[in-house]
Amino acid sequence: MAVSTNPQVWVIALTTLAVYSYLWKDNWAYRVVEHVFLAMSVAHAVVLTWDTGILPRVRTDIIGRGAWPFVVAGVLGLLMYTRLASPKWSWLSRYPVGLAVGYGVGFTMAMSPRPWMIQLRDSFRSLWVVRGGVFQAQATFNQWVFVIFLMTTLSYFFFTVSHQNKLVKGSAYLGRYAIMVGLGAAFGNAVIGRISLFLGRLQFLLMDWLGFVI
Amino acid sequence: MSFWERFEGMDPRYMYVFLALALLIPVFRPVGMPIAIDHAFTQPMFDWIERELRPDSLLILDTAYSPGAAAELDPQLAAIFRHLMRRGHKVVLISQWELGARLGTTVVRRVADAVGAEYGVDWVSVGWREGGLPWMRSLQDDFWAGMGGVDIDGVPFERLPLMQRLRAFRPGQVDGIICFVTGSPGAPTYITWFPEIRLHLGATAVMVPGLTPQLVAGQTRSLLTGLRGAAEYEVLIGEPGRAVKLMDAQSLGHLIIMALIILSNIGYAIRTRQGAT
Numbered sequence: 001m002a003v004s005t006n007p008q009v010w011v012i013a014l015t016t017l018a019v020y021s022y023l024w025k026d027n028w029a030y031r032v033v034e035h036v037f038l039a040m041s042v043a044h045a046v047v048l049t050w051d052t053g054i055l056p057r058v059r060t061d062i063i064g065r066g067a068w069p070f071v072v073a074g075v076l077g078l079l080m081y082t083r084l085a086s087p088k089w090s091w092l093s094r095y096p097v098g099l100a101v102g103y104g105v106g107f108t109m110a111m112s113p114r115p116w117m118i119q120l121r122d123s124f125r126s127l128w129v130v131r132g133g134v135f136q137a138q139a140t141f142n143q144w145v146f147v148i149f150l151m152t153t154l155s156y157f158f159f160t161v162s163h164q165n166k167l168v169k170g171s172a173y174l175g176r177y178a179i180m181v182g183l184g185a186a187f188g189n190a191v192i193g194r195i196s197l198f199l200g201r202l203q204f205l206l207m208d209w210l211g212f213v214i
Numbered sequence: 215m216s217f218w219e220r221f222e223g224m225d226p227r228y229m230y231v232f233l234a235l236a237l238l239i240p241v242f243r244p245v246g247m248p249i250a251i252d253h254a255f256t257q258p259m260f261d262w263i264e265r266e267l268r269p270d271s272l273l274i275l276d277t278a279y280s281p282g283a284a285a286e287l288d289p290q291l292a293a294i295f296r297h298l299m300r301r302g303h304k305v306v307l308i309s310q311w312e313l314g315a316r317l318g319t320t321v322v323r324r325v326a327d328a329v330g331a332e333y334g335v336d337w338v339s340v341g342w343r344e345g346g347l348p349w350m351r352s353l354q355d356d357f358w359a360g361m362g363g364v365d366i367d368g369v370p371f372e373r374l375p376l377m378q379r380l381r382a383f384r385p386g387q388v389d390g391i392i393c394f395v396t397g398s399p400g401a402p403t404y405i406t407w408f409p410e411i412r413l414h415l416g417a418t419a420v421m422v423p424g425l426t427p428q429l430v431a432g433q434t435r436s437l438l439t440g441l442r443g444a445a446e447y448e449v450l451i452g453e454p455g456r457a458v459k460l461m462d463a464q465s466l467g468h469l470i471i472m473a474l475i476i477l478s479n480i481g482y483a484i485r486t487r488q489g490a491t
Contacts, residue, residue, distance in 0.1 A: 023227065023230045024230075048312060048344075049344070052312075052343065053344045056362070060362075107347070111406050111407060114406065114409070115402070115405045115406050115409075115428075115433060118431050118432070119427050119428070119433070121431075122427075122430060122431035122432070182423060185423050186420070186423040186424075189419040189420050189422050189423060189439070190419070190420045191467075191468065191471055192439075192440050192441070192442065192464065192468070193286060193418050193419040193420040193440055195237070195463075195464055195467040196285050196286045196419065196440055196441040196464065197285045197286070198234075199237065199241070199285065199441070199463055199464065200284065200285025200286075202234075202237065202238070202241060203241070203456070203460065206241065212242075214242065214459065
């Protein structure tokens with residue numbers, strides 16, 4: 001066991017412990033780390049935007065290459081701030097917003113339906129699976145489970161027909177259980193994730209900080 | 215006060231301490247519980263790299279995650295990169311998340327040093343660029359222009375031999391994509407805009423239920439599940455590492471949580487019945 005002498009490792013270890021201390025009780029160490037984290041995130045975002053967004057456009061593209069259309073984009077971007085400057089000029093901010101929304105919709109509509117269509121097509125399943133002339137009982141069972149749970153889940157969110165109708169009511173009831181199974185799986189995986197995160201920190205504290213050989 | 219009433223009123227902080235201590239024991243003394251391979255989620259990734267990819271293939275690895283997901287995705291990335299290098303493939307590391315670029319490069323550099331992979335020849339990290347989806351789309355036309363012609367550390371592509379093979383992010387130049395995802399942007403970028411290139415995913419466990427329909431529909435060919443997926447992959451390539459070591463603790467943690475859920479429900483049922491009578 002050889003405790004780390006690297007100051008960076010010590011900072012990481014102590015801030016990790018400070019964050020976990022919240023589980024026991026809210027305290028000043030946790031609040032200090034929380035504020036430092038928030039401040040660093042904001043500072044990082046600002047520097048990143050300046051360094052990778054604004055500077056390269058101005059220095060490399062506009063001044064270096066003479067790509068003047070970027071000036072138009074810059075002016076449009078600045079118009080966003082007119083809503084902060086004065087109510088008299090705030091209407092100008094609608095131009096960049098409109099442009100951004102229009103561009104976004106067009107960009108998305110060009111390709112986005114395709115992935116959903118593929119999944120929709122996949123939901124059309126054979127309910128009698130035969131492979132190489134042999135009936136596949138387990139695969140057939142799986143297909144039935146899939147189709148029944150798909151239809152009953154959809155019926156749970158289907159409000160065009162009143163849920164007083166016996167068929168819709170029964171179907172929606174089963175659909176509710178299907179949703180619960182799905183949410184249960186998501187919860188189980190979330191627990192896996194949280195424990196993995198804790199184990200990652202634990203490994204850092206034990207190996208990198210305290211120097212245990214595991 | 216009955217046992218169940220005391221159990222229900224227990225301070226949750228004791229549970230945290232108990233869980234933390236319980237997880238510590240298997241970290242120090244792993245039991246070596248068997249790790250079964252998931253044939254629908256994990257095995258296709260291994261088979262693809264091991265058997266289907268032609269030699270000297272060029273793959274894009276996207277580290278679309280932040281430090282919060284590193285505990286789950288770093289071991290996946292390390293195991294897969296190790297496998298790719300062993301099979302003689304080439305890797306270009308990119309990231310849709312700015313923090314993922316540096317995280318992924320750190321992990322890959324460590325593995326590359328261990329296996330003797332040469333930077334610029336066997337792998338290159340091009341990093342992250344501002345611009346979101348339009349930036350990714352621009353790489354389909356001109357990868358060099360979209361990346362500004364430099365790697366993550368500002369080294370010009372002209373000085374990196376591997377980059378001569380990658381002029382556009384298109385089939386024919388790119389043989390596959392492996393994306394490590396923890397949210398958005400992530401898998402939808404490739405599913406929507408790069409459907410002609412084969413996609414494989416490594417995901418945090420919490421993402422998996424949402425991504426499973428895409429696996430079933432064939433939009434992604436495999437899906438590694440968090441630390442568990444990394445452990446399975448380490449077993450598949452025959453090099454147990456960090457993920458395998460932690461799986462015992464992971465399993466014990468689950469057992470404890472399941473036991474607590476069952477006990478809580480028994481207590482609830484008993485209390486409800488007593489209330490009814």
